[in-house]
Amino acid sequence: MPLSVAVAGASGYAGGELLRLLSAHPEFEVTTVTAFTNAGVPLIAAQPHLRSLAHLTLVETNAANLSGHDVVFLALPHGKSGEITAQLDEGTLVVDCGADHRLTDEADWASFYGGDFYGAWTYGLPEMLRASSTKQRDEIVGTRRIAVPGCNVTAITLGLAPGVASGLVEVDDIVAVLAVGPSGAGKALKPHLLASELMGSASVYGVGGSHRHVPEVQQNLRAAGGSDVRLSFTPVLVPMARGILATTTARLAPGVTEADLRTAWELAYADEPFVHLLPAGEFPRVADTLGANSALIGLAVDEAAGRVVVVTALDNLVKGTAGAAVQSANIALGLAETLGLTADGVAP
Incomplete structure (x- = not known):
């Protein structure tokens, strides 16, 4: 049975790219899409290229609507994810495409973003080299909280x-x-x-x-x-x-x-x-x-x-955001890392 997936910020560019990738993923089923000002709007009106998800309607972005899913992807402006993620079940895989959980240093957050500091999550850049001669993917295996890098x-x-x-x-x-x-x-x-x-x-x-x-x-x-x-x-x-x-x-x-x-x-x-x-x-x-x-x-x-x-x-929306999110989710869940993703571009 496919894993149930919610996507917050589904009316934006990053949310739309997440949905495009997830729609073809054999192990995921998108069941909930959320937005702020676009809540109540059919998804197809906000993302007219996503014909396979035309049955979905955008609902309000809040913890209640995101709860109860196997996987939650967040594509929200900085400062918005942290307000919600603390309310989600610890067993849910939550993948944040925003900035709220990327930085380990609270002083850096205060200097460059400001507002509440929500703490760093497992960093979602699998290929990143570490001084220990390992790669970041080793840290992603089995985690339930992932922060996707900036593009x-x-x-x-x-x-x-x-x-x-x-x-x-x-x-x-x-x-x-x-x-x-x-x-x-x-x-x-x-x-x-x-x-x-x-x-x-x-x-x-x-x-x-x-x-x-x-x-x-x-x-x-x-x-x-x-x-x-x-x-x-x-x-x-x-x-x-x-x-x-x-x-x-x-x-x-x-x-x-x-x-x-x-x-x-x-x-x-x-x-x-x-x-x-x-x-x-x-x-x-x-x-x-x-x-x-x-x-x-x-x-x-x-x-x-x-x-x-x-x-x-x-591509800032794929490898820079949504692709990294799906790739990291695959690793965290023990799925094939490449599942639902392609290395082939589109030309011309």
């Missing part, structure tokens, strides 16, 4: 962690510039996200270390073995509906060669179904990851600057 965080972490864990790159001078699609900002109507403002343009946001994903990247790279992690992170809003192209650079440790780097990245991801290092001289395109739970990585050395250059592409 930008996933791109930077997967791109750079092999160099940090192997000691091949320095962590006190990391620079990351990311081209990102506006779907990462959610579905709310905001003037700077209107098509007339986006088309034919590019603009930065979260400049000067103010973006909320900064402490999460630092947290991850410390877990990979870095100390005194210093990151300059600048996201750039570009006119593509979804996707992230992250260019991350860091100083090489003395004597490190490009061959050393490629060996480290190849060892890190050789057996991963969803993270792929491209051949030397090749670099990924966002277009090749759309609709897929894949992260594609290109690697180069800037000899003159003495830096590694890592280019990572992924």
